[in-house]
Amino acid sequence: MTTTGIFLLTILALGFLITFQIAKASEYVSVLKGEKKAFEQSNKVNAFLMVVFLVLGLLGVWWCNKLLFGKTLLAHPSASDHGENIDTMLYITIAICGIVFIITQILLFWFAYKYQYSSKRKAFFYPHNNKLEILWTTVPAITLCILVGFGLYYWFRITGDAPKDSLVVEITGKQFGWIYRYPGKDNTFGKKYFRMIDEGKNNQLGLNWIDTTIVKKDHNKKDAGTVEIKADPATFDDIVTNEAIYMVKDQPVKLVINSRDVVHDVGLSHFRLKMDAVPGTPTTLWFTPKYTTEEMKKITGNPKFEYEISCDQMCGNGHYSMKGLIKVVTKDEFILWKAKQKPAYAVAFPAPEAAPAPAADTTKAAVTTVAKEVKPVIAAAKP
Structure with a gap:
């Protein structure tokens, strides 16, 4: 195991030990101060931590995006024409989901803080509302249908007939x-x-x-x-x-x-x-x-x-x-x-190498030349 792995395991172990000790200390405090008073105090702390987690979480999302976006494919343009359409669809999907995510998380953590337990306030039971249920059911359904429709449109273009000069x-x-x-x-x-x-x-x-x-x-x-x-x-x-x-x-x-x-x-x-x-x-x-x-x-x-x-x-x-x-x-x-x-x-099936072309018959040519030169000499030497 690498040094980094050992270091991370050590941090996790310490985090678990600290959480366990805090839980035990909370039990002792509740015994000393009384169950109700300890509950009210821990409830205020938890409500405050909800707001802290919300702020730190949103800052963390922003920081991770700034730090790591350059290492993603989206940091560079698509290398194909169809890819441009895919990128547009992806950005639209990220924008819609991102807006919904941020709004819902802010409401979730803020409500946890705003509506924390209080002895001066009685909880209101709100079981049903037809208008709200229709609203938060139909709007996401229509939005998803539109996104799926564009996806199918581009899918059929990508898998359809290619141009003749392809x-x-x-x-x-x-x-x-x-x-x-x-x-x-x-x-x-x-x-x-x-x-x-x-x-x-x-x-x-x-x-x-x-x-x-x-x-x-x-x-x-x-x-x-x-x-x-x-x-x-x-x-x-x-x-x-x-x-x-x-x-x-x-x-x-x-x-x-x-x-x-x-x-x-x-x-x-x-x-x-x-x-x-x-x-x-x-x-x-x-x-x-x-x-x-x-x-x-x-x-x-x-x-x-x-x-x-x-x-x-x-x-x-x-x-x-x-x-x-x-x-x-x-x-x-x-x-x-x-x-x-x-x-x-x-x-x-490599073609057999062609036999080397016969070299020019220089020997025969040389013999012919020599014979022509020697013939007169031989004739002159005859009696």
């Missing part, structure tokens, strides 16, 4: 990492089949590269027929990478999200978006990046800044390490990056 990228989660796929020159994703996944043969997604026959098994692990898989020419130029997902600033990007094993969740905190990755059920979302990675480094003041993909769904022992990188670049930078990428098929 960059389409497939992202697949696995324990514990991400696989990214881009279509090749044909701009079409090739077909894949999960039974063809083979890490040893560099086929992380089960792309249909070759004709094959797969034997199906039933729940008793007995043969249940076969499946004929035909090679799909569209798979031959698909680009598959694990390093990072590349996006273009100001160009819509559509993510087609899958999972290879269990339920994961693509968390795009800087873009204020997230979407579940469900085995066998592709999900989608789209957005438009607003800032390149280099621009975001300047905005955040962090020269090491990188956009990240987190898994926001507990998916196993290595869940904490399931982090991916996003590179937002310019159009020219993206074209250059994509031109350097090899199709997954070429990586799995």
Whole structure:
């Protein structure tokens, strides 16, 4: 255990001991002074402490916000257009809940002080008021319906049809990492089949590269027929990478999200978006990046800044390490990056190196030249 941990445990232990001693002393005082007098005195102290806690609590909220707000994502602008709407909704929700919280807490603690026990005042029993109950039921209900309505509106926009000029990228989660796929020159994703996944043969997604026959098994692990898989020419130029997902600033990007094993969740905190990755059920979302990675480094003041993909769904022992990188670049930078990428098929089945081109037959040429030079000499030497 660290020194800080020991220090905190010591403080908690001392706090418990002090509270226990104060409680015991209060019992002794009540015996010496009489039960009623001790109750009235402790009641005044508690009422005063309520006001103290109210003031200290509100000051604490303000101080924590001032101290820690700069470390939150809200201190920097959203990196996507949809994220701006999410931020607006969040600020509205925080404002409404914050106002209600402050008003109710002030009333709660102030009433505890104002209406403390007094022998000169008799409590008034106020059991029911239809108007008040309708008011504090309907107003929150209407407010929540409006907030939920805006949430659904933006949800359908984010998960709806992406613009036609969108960059389409497939992202697949696995324990514990991400696989990214881009279509090749044909701009079409090739077909894949999960039974063809083979890490040893560099086929992380089960792309249909070759004709094959797969034997199906039933729940008793007995043969249940076969499946004929035909090679799909569209798979031959698909680009598959694990390093990072590349996006273009100001160009819509559509993510087609899958999972290879269990339920994961693509968390795009800087873009204020997230979407579940469900085995066998592709999900989608789209957005438009607003800032390149280099621009975001300047905005955040962090020269090491990188956009990240987190898994926001507990998916196993290595869940904490399931982090991916996003590179937002310019159009020219993206074209250059994509031109350097090899199709997954070429990586799995590298073409045999071509035999070295035969060198120029210098020997034969040299012999011919020598023969031409020597021939007259030999002729002259003949009798």
